[in-house]
Amino acid sequence: MQAEINKVELRNLKIQDYKELKNSMIESYPEMVDDYWREADIKKLLKIFPEGQLVILVDDIVVGAALSLIVHEDLVDQNHDYAKITGNYTFSTHTAKGEILYGIDVFVVPKYRGLRLGRRLYDARKEICEQLNLKSIVFAGRIPNYANYAHEINPKTYIDKVKRKEIHDPVLSFQLSNDFHVMRVMKNYLEGDRKSKEFAVLLEWNNIYYIESPTIINTEKTVIRLGLIQWQMRPLKNLEALFEQSEFFIDAVSGYGSDFAVFPELFIAPLMADYNHLSEADAIRELAKYAEPIRKRFQELAISYNINIISGSMPNLVDGVLYNSGFLCKRDGTYETYTKIHITPNEVFHWGITGGNTIQTFDTDCGKIGIMICYDVEFPELSRLMADEGMNILFVPFLTDTQNGYTRVKHCAQARAIENECYVAIAGCVGNLPKVNNMDIQYAQTAVFTPADFAFPSNGIKAETTPNTEMTLIVDVDLDLLKELHEHGSVKILKDRRHDLYRIKKLKN
Template sequence: MQTEINKVELRNLQIEDYKQLKNSMVKAYCELDESYWEESEIENLLSIFPEGQLVILVDDKVVGSALSLLVNYKKASSNHTYQKITGNSTFSTHDPEGEVLYGIDVFIDPEYRGLRLGRRLYDARKELCETLNLKSIIFAGRIPKYSEYAEEITPKQYIDKVRLKEYYDPVLSFQLSNDFHVLKIMKNYLEGDVSSQEYAVLLEWNNIYYEKSPKLINARKSVIRLGLVQWQMRPLANLEALFEQSEFFVDVVSGYGSDFVLFPELFIAPLMADFNHLNEADAIREISHFTEPIRKRFQEFAIAYNINIITGSMPYTEDGNLYNVGFLCKRDGTSEMYTKIHITPNEVQYWGMKGGSEIKTFDTDCGKIGIMICYDVEFPEMSRLMADEGMEILFVPFLTDTQNAYTRVKLCAQARAIENECYVAIAGCVGNLPRVNNMDIQYAQAAVFTPSDFAFPSNGIKAEATPNTEMTLIADVDLDMLKKLHEQGSVRILKDRRHDLYKIKKL
């Protein structure tokens, strides 16, 4: 895999992609002879079912694909060979009225495996199945590790052992982890597939929304899942220890299907312990050298775990000035920086920090969001400007030492949710941190706040963590509820402003 990835894109296949498609396919199926589609075959496939052909690109290079047909359920679920189901690669078996999405191919360039790109292709197939209101996805999966056990056990026994995780099969294990279930075993499915002994496992994924109105592929989601990290301050041996603990939390919340994960303000402070012999200002400037490596690693996490990461904040130096910044690392491989605008007296006195000068919102695959670091949330003008740009979720990474400091952040965050008719998620650090000057104690309680109206919790709190305990908080927020609130709420704060008397604008 290349050392740094800047962009990941999932879209429909185009004939112009063929050369790169062929190169990736040859590498993916290096153990099979003539393991690629001819350009004329791809052109034919695109002519009969263009929406069913997907590719995934990394930095504008095709590195994987998922190809499919529509067939009727009886044909898809009965015994068949690969040549038969594809009409000897003519795709004459495609039936526009078919109720099954039949997967005829899926692969990832070996150089790009380990980034969970295959999972994205399968998720896109599931979305397509729902969009077209199809009964299920069916395909025959190879079992390339079976040849190692063929003399000892039957295919059925092999499948059972893979299901029980006694054996690992790179294809079947992946399919089972993606909620596919086994329909049957088929012999002589793919001629020349020696590693599978020409066996294949017919697998199915059922569309629970069948006959209902489904979502469009890559369409704006309504229900967004947020994962908040309440981070325990602890001594860290080195930067890799920070990455290990961070990846643990990313893995956990992504495992629950979260769309975002939020880390606290200055959660990397334990790294200052090695520089505690210096004064506070010099110590924090020393760890600013870690900021770019942290951004790069979190960008990799965002891709690998298919989640948008808000990295809390960390020190950053530019032109000799020290800032408090963080990064929105999107799961498409891109990242954007945000900067703390309002600097506390403590940050000025001990660290000599300066405030940023740009107030902005961020477009994501889950709507428009805003990010404000701690003290910023206590200034209502900022979030109002973001609301005017369409912000739906405001994320607030914070760091507070005492309960009264936390109360300021909490109550102001709740006010921002009400007055801007948006969701607000806050996350902070907990515990004590010896051997780091000016970072001795922390108090926090992560939470998700909502507007205050009948459709929302009566106290305006969607979810709260246990105070001062390391944990994650996972909560769903419904963006469609905000749209209804804007138009039909008991009060309509954004609409009822008196622009004839007052107005807030950026300078």
């Protein structure tokens, strides 16, 4: 039974701690009585890298420590032993220009093991790695139980059994539980380590916040503000009236600092009223004439209001083939086209629309995004391929006439957010168009959906509008929360896929 503890403190090592540090190290490594750090070594470590040296105290007595260097990545990639990585114990390998936080020692005296004090030391190391913008933490962990199995199995098999919890190793089991992954086995790493047979396991923890080349301006944003427009279908006299109404909403959401303005699918349908005397197929082809002027005006508005605009969708005639397409107009003045891939039976029967052939993601100043139009969100393969390309936000402009149709879009969008560990933003049209055939009623509730984990709303809904009411929805989404989820979520859906059993791949580029 452990003695009563009144206070636990984690802080940086001081030279005044040396005597207690020496005692705790000798107690932690009884098999290596003379292999403790000398005072001169500790003084040098504190001189070259004081913030990397940590101690943990129980009732003001040092009972554990974690010592580190910063080294270049290429040194870690080379086959090395303990002497080489420490510069033959001189710490000459340390450099402030390195990319790797290399752990050269960590221990907790036996009396205080089982209190997760080692976990505190590792968590503090991770904070240092993040704060110094280092790529990862690397160290070679001993496997002190290997001596008991060396006559039966090789180190690789031993590691696999520890991973599967068939064998417990006091060092390796702990490292794996702290999100470190195995890089490779190191032979003859630490001379005199009889319990490990001088083998060690090179382990790594990746800093998900690492920025390879930090810049002062134009850095990629991590908190993104979305401006979603729940568009009221209303009679419009002409194209200029559409532009006037569109600019009103772009002005409104950009005034709140939004990074994106998102319009719904076929939001330009009111302009089809002038062609109501034609067949539905001919009327929508007349509407397709507006696609190019809209694209040009939205490009201008994206620049003027410093906002990325997702233009919902509109009929678009290309080489005589009718598509349901939209434009991503970026605030740098460029644009890209996206096209609905899966066409509903209604679109085929009444309008003769053809599905597109390109599955793609888009690079923006807010990271990589995906855009799918309405029905496409009901096909999970598309967004999974986008997630594999690094998509963080999926935008879904939609148009549904009934609550049944909306329910399909909503619940499929929520599923896409969970299974792809991303945000999904949907924007739809509301209201009635009595003078436009096949577009008479609309039902929508615009929303932003999230994964379902502790960092997000428990119901997976970040925000949503009032149903069937014209309004905007302005929502912040934090991309860093997605990084945390990918690495440390309650479940790790993308990582846990069984690629040994199944894969999804594109058949066309």
